[in-house]
Amino acid sequence: MNTFWRTFKTAAWLGWEMDSNWTEPWLFALYSIVKPVAGAFILVLMYVVFAIIGGGPDQEAFDYMYIGNAFFIFVASTLFGTFQVIQSDREWYQTIRYVYISPISYYVYILGRSASKIAVSTFAVVITIAFGAMFLGVHLEMTLERIPLFVAGLILGLSVLLAIGICLGGISFLTAKHTHGLAEGIPGLFYVFCGVLFPLSILPDWGQAIGKGIPLTYWFDLTRRLLTPTPTIQTTLNAFSDGFILLLLFLSTLGFFGLSIVIFKSGEYLARKAGKIDMTTSY
Amino acid sequence: MSAPTVHRTDFAYRLRLNAKAVLGRAYPRVIGANREPSWVFFEAILPLLGIASYVFIYQAFGARALEGVSDPAAQAAIRANTNSLVASVVLGGTMVAFWLNVLWSMASQLYWEKEIGNLQLYMMAPMNRMALLGGMAVGGMFMTSVRAITTLVSGTIVFGIVYAVVNPVTLLAVFFVTLVALYGLGMMFASLYLLWGREAWHLSALMEEPIFFSSGFYFPVGGLYQVGGWGRAIAIAGTFIPASLGLDAMRQLTLGNTAFGGNLWIFSVEIELAILVVMAVVFLVLARYALAYLELLAKREGKLTSRHQ
Numbered sequence: 001m002n003t004f005w006r007t008f009k010t011a012a013w014l015g016w017e018m019d020s021n022w023t024e025p026w027l028f029a030l031y032s033i034v035k036p037v038a039g040a041f042i043l044v045l046m047y048v049v050f051a052i053i054g055g056g057p058d059q060e061a062f063d064y065m066y067i068g069n070a071f072f073i074f075v076a077s078t079l080f081g082t083f084q085v086i087q088s089d090r091e092w093y094q095t096i097r098y099v100y101i102s103p104i105s106y107y108v109y110i111l112g113r114s115a116s117k118i119a120v121s122t123f124a125v126v127i128t129i130a131f132g133a134m135f136l137g138v139h140l141e142m143t144l145e146r147i148p149l150f151v152a153g154l155i156l157g158l159s160v161l162l163a164i165g166i167c168l169g170g171i172s173f174l175t176a177k178h179t180h181g182l183a184e185g186i187p188g189l190f191y192v193f194c195g196v197l198f199p200l201s202i203l204p205d206w207g208q209a210i211g212k213g214i215p216l217t218y219w220f221d222l223t224r225r226l227l228t229p230t231p232t233i234q235t236t237l238n239a240f241s242d243g244f245i246l247l248l249l250f251l252s253t254l255g256f257f258g259l260s261i262v263i264f265k266s267g268e269y270l271a272r273k274a275g276k277i278d279m280t281t282s283y
Numbered sequence: 284m285s286a287p288t289v290h291r292t293d294f295a296y297r298l299r300l301n302a303k304a305v306l307g308r309a310y311p312r313v314i315g316a317n318r319e320p321s322w323v324f325f326e327a328i329l330p331l332l333g334i335a336s337y338v339f340i341y342q343a344f345g346a347r348a349l350e351g352v353s354d355p356a357a358q359a360a361i362r363a364n365t366n367s368l369v370a371s372v373v374l375g376g377t378m379v380a381f382w383l384n385v386l387w388s389m390a391s392q393l394y395w396e397k398e399i400g401n402l403q404l405y406m407m408a409p410m411n412r413m414a415l416l417g418g419m420a421v422g423g424m425f426m427t428s429v430r431a432i433t434t435l436v437s438g439t440i441v442f443g444i445v446y447a448v449v450n451p452v453t454l455l456a457v458f459f460v461t462l463v464a465l466y467g468l469g470m471m472f473a474s475l476y477l478l479w480g481r482e483a484w485h486l487s488a489l490m491e492e493p494i495f496f497s498s499g500f501y502f503p504v505g506g507l508y509q510v511g512g513w514g515r516a517i518a519i520a521g522t523f524i525p526a527s528l529g530l531d532a533m534r535q536l537t538l539g540n541t542a543f544g545g546n547l548w549i550f551s552v553e554i555e556l557a558i559l560v561v562m563a564v565v566f567l568v569l570a571r572y573a574l575a576y577l578e579l580l581a582k583r584e585g586k587l588t589s590r591h592q
Contacts, residue, residue, distance in 0.1 A: 022482055031489055038493035042501055046337070046368075049506035050344045053364045053543050058347050065340065092398060175325070185329020191336035198336075198343035280399070 007104040011112025015081070019116050029123075036073045036124040037131060043069050043197065044136060059137065064230045066138050068196040070128040071223055073121050075161060075196075075216065076187045081117030082165025083186075085110045086172050090278055097278045107264055110169055111162060118158060129227075139228055146226045149242055153226070156249040157219035163256035170260070170267030174274070176281035190216050201234045208236060215252030218245045297411075304410035308418025312388075312426045326380075327433035331441070334376035334434070337501045338442050341368040366445060367542045368502070371534055373438035375500035377431045378526050381465055382494065384427040386487040389469030392419055394476045394483045412574050416473060420466040447539045453552060454536040460559045461529030467566030468525060474573035477581055497521030504531055505547030518549070525562050528555040 020028045043065055051057050089096040100106060132138035142150070168186060191197065193211040200211045211217045221237045222245045224230065237245075271277050345365035352358055393416075396402040405415055438444070448454060476483035498504060498521040507518035521527045532555040535548055549555070 022485060031485060035489060035492050038496045042492065042496045043340070045496065045499075045506050045510070046340060046502045047344070048510055049502045049543075049547065050341065050348075050364075050368065052506065052509055053547070054348075054360060056348060058344065061344060061347055092395075094399075185325060185332060188329060188332030188334075188336060192332050192339065196336070198339045202339050202343045202346060 007108045008112040011109045012115040015113040016116035060230045065197045077117045077121040078161040079165045081114035083168035085113045150226045153222045159253045163260040166260035167263045170264035173267035173271035200236045301414035304414035305418040309422030312422025326430045337372045370444045377435040380431040385469035390472030393473045416470040446537045457532045464525035464563035470570035474577045498527035503547035
């Protein structure tokens with residue numbers, strides 16, 4: 001356990017240095033804010049354009065979309081923070097062989113490397129929500145008694161994300177340099193099917209079924225219920241209680257954690273067998 | 284023993300040499316990249332999901348706007364606007380592929396080549412450096428076009444988009460001039476990134492969402508002009524990226540310039556095409572000078588082969 005903790009701490013420090021030491025702290029802070037705020041502004045303008053050309057204002061739909069998008073920052077950066085470790089160490093820095101043969105758990109090393117991404121994205125999520133509440137009229141209703149449920153949901157949501165990221169990392173042992181395709185595509189999958197920006201009811205039945213099979217759908221729904229209730233929007237999850245959703249998230253976390261170990265170990269084994277652990281696919 | 288090679292400088296020889304360099308650098312992108320069949324899933328199908336989420340947002344807005352509207356004309360207007368916005372998203376999402384390719388496979392490429400040790404080999408080779416960048420651009424355009432067309436066709440079919448193309452020749456002209464201007468910008472950035480070193484990666488990352496926003500990849504960029512002074516300032520800044528005007532012109536040409544009431548376009552197609560031509564020429568010329576200057580600077584400061592800086 002001591003070795004795991006030391007690996008995690010060192011990898012987290014390494015991840016933080018790699019993410020942030022290329023510039024001054026103020027510039028890094030600005031950089032960390034500009035991307036997510038610009039992402040939020042894309043949605044703001046989509047909403048504005050629709051309202052301008054005759055759709056009219058719909059504050060509840062806007063709140064739904066804005067809060068979903070703010071928390072989606074966690075999804076994009078946590079997933080990218082985990083699955084890109086293998087490809088950046090392998091293709092760019094070409095250090096994977098040295099890290100891999102060192103006496104540590106590579107699984108824990110990846111978790112550590114992603115920790116800095118989670119820390120930075122927490123900062124970005126807070127800024128985005130605060131900006132929305134102060135300047136865009138996003139309605140927030142967080143009360144003290146809701147905080148424990150919110151924190152529990154957040155921890156379980158992030159744990160599921162880490163586990164999914166490790167699953168993708170396991171697959172990326174075997175694939176070419178597809179970091180950007182994965183970075184765009186996998187979050188896109190969750191963007192579409194998890195009711196992040198629009199309610200699941202917009203999707204066809206098969207799409208709703210996929211969405212209900214992904215634990216993140218429940219995390220986003222719970223988060224929105226606690227932060228900015230949108231009662232007129234039919235999410236298709238209205239019948240589930242908060243406690244039931246939390247239980248589902250807990251069970252999903254356990255399930256995905258087990259799955260991540262299986263996929264990671266299988267990917268690692270097959271990559272070693274095929275001699276792909278330190279391949280480069282530069283084109 | 285063979286006779287010593289004469290150092291040739293005649294035009295025909297240099298032309299052939301540089302053409303070979305263009306082809307040689309384009310080859311791995313055209314053939315090598317497509318040799319890895321997983322690109323179909325990672326680079327054509329997965330990006331469609333990101334586009335789909337923006338499409339569903341407009342459809343959700345449309346469905347909410349239709350609630351309580353009984354007038355058939357108003358319903359038809361809402362449906363037409365929603366279709367136009369969905370088409371705007373699919374076109375914008377297709378251009379995203381090119382912008383990402385410019386950022387990550389053009390602008391970052393010389394820096395990347397330095398990191399993996401190829402840059403010094405390129406610098407020792409006898410061809411013009413612009414031929415190297417040109418080869419990267421040609422290969423990148425081809426590689427990305429294959430992916431973008433797959434995304435465009437799938438998006439159009441899946442979301443049932445109806446286009447109203449009246450002038451396909453101008454549409455193709457706008458598309459290709461936009462690509463040349465975009466890749467010219469990428470060639471210019473490629474040189475600058477050599478100077479910026481490790482910041483370059485972060486700069487590329489920083490030029491994703493903010494550019495998607497300021498250039499209107501997912502909404503008609505004219506919407507920015509409707510939200511006050513800050514919106515206009517951002518839109519004007521965004522037009523320095525060729526995709527902004529290119530997308531605006533392509534949307535006018537595929538949706539009709541009366542779409543959205545004709546109020547969300549920046550300029551007419553002719554003006555936008557003219558500006559894009561100027562941009563293409565300016566960026567290519569600037570790329571030439573930037574490359575020569577930064578190569579000299581990198582050699583003088585001894586940074587041409589230093590990695591991870």
